[in-house]
Amino acid sequence: MTSVGPTGTTGTAPREAALRCEGITKAFQGVHAVNGAGFAVPRGLVTALIGPNGAGKTTLVNILSGSMTCDRGQELIGSTDVTNWPSHRIARMGLMRTFQLSRELGGLTVLENLLVAARDQAGEALWNIFLRPGLVRRQERDNIERALDLLETYGLYRLRDSRASDLSGGQKKLLEISRAVMASPSILLLDEPMAGVNPALIERIGGYILDLKRNGVTVLMIEHNLNVVEKICDHVIVLAEGRTLAEGRLSDLRQNEQVVRAYLGEVIDAGTVR
Amino acid sequence: MVLLAFASVEGGQGQGMQLFWLSVGFGLVTASVLAISAVGLSLQFGITNYINFAYGDFMALGAYFSYALNNELLHLDIWVATVIGSLGMGALAVLLNHFVLAPFARRFHKTFYVLIVTFGLSLVLLNLEYSIWGADVRFFNMSLDRAHHFGPVLLTTSQIIVMGIAVVTMLAVHTLLKVTRLGKSMRAMSDNTSLAMTSGIDTKRITTITWFISGSLAGLSGSVLGITEGNLTPAAGELFLFVIFASVIVGGVGSIYGAMAGALLIGLATEVSAAYINPAYKLDIAFVILIVTLLVRPSGLFARPGRA
Numbered sequence: 031m032t033s034v035g036p037t038g039t040t041g042t043a044p045r046e047a048a049l050r051c052e053g054i055t056k057a058f059q060g061v062h063a064v065n066g067a068g069f070a071v072p073r074g075l076v077t078a079l080i081g082p083n084g085a086g087k088t089t090l091v092n093i094l095s096g097s098m099t100c101d102r103g104q105e106l107i108g109s110t111d112v113t114n115w116p117s118h119r120i121a122r123m124g125l126m127r128t129f130q131l132s133r134e135l136g137g138l139t140v141l142e143n144l145l146v147a148a149r150d151q152a153g154e155a156l157w158n159i160f161l162r163p164g165l166v167r168r169q170e171r172d173n174i175e176r177a178l179d180l181l182e183t184y185g186l187y188r189l190r191d192s193r194a195s196d197l198s199g200g201q202k203k204l205l206e207i208s209r210a211v212m213a214s215p216s217i218l219l220l221d222e223p224m225a226g227v228n229p230a231l232i233e234r235i236g237g238y239i240l241d242l243k244r245n246g247v248t249v250l251m252i253e254h255n256l257n258v259v260e261k262i263c264d265h266v267i268v269l270a271e272g273r274t275l276a277e278g279r280l281s282d283l284r285q286n287e288q289v290v291r292a293y294l295g296e297v298i299d300a301g302t303v304r
Numbered sequence: 305m306v307l308l309a310f311a312s313v314e315g316g317q318g319q320g321m322q323l324f325w326l327s328v329g330f331g332l333v334t335a336s337v338l339a340i341s342a343v344g345l346s347l348q349f350g351i352t353n354y355i356n357f358a359y360g361d362f363m364a365l366g367a368y369f370s371y372a373l374n375n376e377l378l379h380l381d382i383w384v385a386t387v388i389g390s391l392g393m394g395a396l397a398v399l400l401n402h403f404v405l406a407p408f409a410r411r412f413h414k415t416f417y418v419l420i421v422t423f424g425l426s427l428v429l430l431n432l433e434y435s436i437w438g439a440d441v442r443f444f445n446m447s448l449d450r451a452h453h454f455g456p457v458l459l460t461t462s463q464i465i466v467m468g469i470a471v472v473t474m475l476a477v478h479t480l481l482k483v484t485r486l487g488k489s490m491r492a493m494s495d496n497t498s499l500a501m502t503s504g505i506d507t508k509r510i511t512t513i514t515w516f517i518s519g520s521l522a523g524l525s526g527s528v529l530g531i532t533e534g535n536l537t538p539a540a541g542e543l544f545l546f547v548i549f550a551s552v553i554v555g556g557v558g559s560i561y562g563a564m565a566g567a568l569l570i571g572l573a574t575e576v577s578a579a580y581i582n583p584a585y586k587l588d589i590a591f592v593i594l595i596v597t598l599l600v601r602p603s604g605l606f607a608r609p610g611r612a
Contacts (some may be wrong), residue, residue: 121504135495135503138488145485146492147503153485154506154514170485213504260460 054103065272136195334471336569344521360545366393366523397519428512
């Protein structure tokens, strides 16, 4: 099993990699969006993926979650090679994701949005509906109970019967995260979970992420808000021009000239970090 | 629509009322057939996002399967033959999607190309029916119908069964979509396929199951159409297809409940109008309703974001 952690720049103790990628490359009409990116995400920690716009962060998350295939490279969940698996199979391996612009199943209710994410359900098979109705009903009842608990936790309980399309932007962010959590993921990829969110909600979402970490979920999140990264992330990976530039603790990376030149200087100039 | 049923008016309220109740009875039977077929078409459209112009031929082929089981091969009871024939059509729809439509849909992202393929498939299936069963009118082997009074309306046993089948089918589809995990997955996929996939839904499997259900409903509606019409021809499904389109569009494309409501509206309107004007204009009436609906409410009567 691969161990990741202190490679000179980080103080994190060596940990088993929950997710690992090597030499991931993706080009669009000859232009490389991701160009040989590789890193390991330590199990049970919150890792930030940062980098300037156009660094390939979202493309990489799309590839890791199976929403997009890569041209070259390898992706491992634990020790299983899941390179270019379709996203539903990757989700069933325990890797769930959210999107930069919240996506919801707008025609379904808030509760139904969570129910469809539950894994390994007998009711997914047509014959089970007729041949094992007891099992299907029992699982559905358990799922509803669990979904309602999650909605309570994420403050969406009173909206459980509303159409997801009717939610506000912030509520949709919470719905997305709770839908991902409903699948009992071992790895969660969050694409800018704090983008376009008010400070109070940023605080809440940060708390939810730390709760997930306490429950053993490995989190990889794209984030531009370095205050958030500093507060909740244990490990930081810097991506620039489609490659992994550096990794480690944010405090260490602040001293890294390459990182400051490629990204942090730009962010500090823009006033994102105080 | 030439129906086996007839109606009578008790109490002698005059010929106008007799005609009205007669046409209401016909309308409910037509609406029943339409509802089954429109829901099947809507389910498939919701998942694949293209209209299947071969759907009318799926109906006819399903009816011929039932006919063959009833009258040519096993001499099964008409209703048993209808169930088996419909499921057979469901299985064939899965194969046709897997080997013909899906490869085109994967290769050509523009819906237009797949539409052309469904047109081609329609012609192939139509000619297949002609080559096997010929152009002659065929008849199901069924016992003589008894008439039953329902207030002023008289319906035959087979018409009542057809209406019962429609009600049970609508309830089953409603339960499938609203209660079962499979139905929720179908609705999720209809809403946003890529998000459904990242939520762990196996969209290929859902597509296969949807084609099976849609094909079975096509076969069922084709069979009950043949039973209510009293005869069977290869072109029957194609002629009926335009009325199905009208029902689906009036209800709101992709909306299952819209398709049910559209079927009721179109079925009743076409049959009641046929009592007062030349029945040859029934199709025109359906399209007048369609045009008026599109002018007043372009997305259809029951369309909402997310469908179903």
